[in-house]
Amino acid sequence: MFTFNKLRQAYDNSKVIPFNDASRFVIMSDMHRGDNSFSDEFAPNQNIFLHAVNYYYENGFELIENGDGDELWEHSKFEYIYYAHQDVFSVYQKFHEKQRLHIIYGNHNAQLKYPDVVEKTFDTAHDPYTDQRVEFMPGLEVHEGIRLRYEDFGKDIFIVHGHQGDTMNDTLWRFSHFMMRFVWKYLHIIGFRNPASPAKSIVKRHRIERKYRRWIERTDQVMVVGHTHRPKFSQPEELAYFNAGSAVRPRVITAIEIVGGTISLVEWRIWPNIKGLLQVNRRVLDGPVAVSKYMYSQR
Incomplete structure (x- = not known):
């Protein structure tokens, strides 16, 4: 019941974005961008x-970052992350300028629930070349959840990170934050797994996924999450x-695409071509399936 109530609260507080068959959205989750040190799991996939x-x-998508984009548990200052991944953030700036960037906070960047943070x-960033603060993404809003409302049906796709109701990553997130910054940040470099993370524990992952399924059963709601790092x-x-899924699996990232009224699961992976040259390719793992087929029973 606790998880249900937390998800209900996130649902009620979600930003509502209308969409139709001409809309294009990509949902990406759990980048965990760090400072390009040994503990930065995102760096190999940058x-x-x-x-x-x-x-x-370039293809007109709106980007929804579904939580844990930046690893603010491990790093006390966003500037360290910004310096390490400026190329990525320059593209984010372009999305933001076109009003096509939507950010959801997760447990590893839960500080972003506070507007002043x-x-x-994000309003300004330090430019290491000029040693000045420059405009970055002023006016950016960060949400607990987003509801994509299908105009043809008046029904929603509920997008949320999924840590809601996970005790160590929600209620006790400040303690987990402390442990990550001063303990697990160093231990996972040498192979130890954080027991509080569903991405590292199959038992915890399955327990959380059962809670998601109970929510869907009770609400008859289409739901897109992250948190567990397991694409579904x-x-x-x-x-x-x-x-x-996530952007921290070895040499592959996954995403959910909503295009032309359909939904798909895709991956981006480094593959060798016929000449042995490495290249980044996009591959559809499942779908596309018409979104309407998931909404016929929604109340």
């Missing part, structure tokens, strides 16, 4: 991610549970 977001920008973090695509005859 070029894959950069190619993917450039593709989405968002303003301080459901068929119309199943519970409408989707997971965008």
Whole structure:
């Protein structure tokens, strides 16, 4: 019941964005961008991610970052992350300028639930070349959840990170934050796994996914989450549970695309071509399936 109430609160507080069959959205989750040190799990995939977001920008997508974009548990200052991944943030700036960037906070950047922290973090950034603060993404809003409202049906796709109701990553997030910054940040470099993370524990991951499914059963709601890092695509005859996965698997990132009234699970991966040259390719893992097929039973 606790998880249900937390998800209900997130649903009620979500930003509502209308969409139709001409709309294009990509949902990406759990980048965990760091400072390009050994603990930065995103760094090996930065070029894959950069190619993917450039593709989405050039092809008219709106980008929804579904939580844990920046690893603010490990790093006390966003500037360290900004310096390490300026190429990525330059593309984010372009999305923001076109009003096509939507940010949801997760447990690893839960500080962004506070508007004053968002303003301080994103309005300006330090330019290391000029040693001046420059305009970055002024006016950016960060949300707990987003509801994409399908205009043809008047029904929603609920997008939320998914840590709601996960005790160590929600109620006790400040304690987990402390442990990550001063303990697990160093231990996971040498192979230890954080027991509080559903991405590192199969038992915890399955327990959280059961809670998602109970929410969907009770609300008859299409739901897209992250948090567990496990990509998931459901068929119309199943519970409408989707997971965008993460950007920290070795040499591959996954995403959910909503295009032309359909939904798909895709991956971006480094593959060798016929000449043995490495290149980044996009591949559809599942779908596309018409979004309407998941909404016929919604009340």
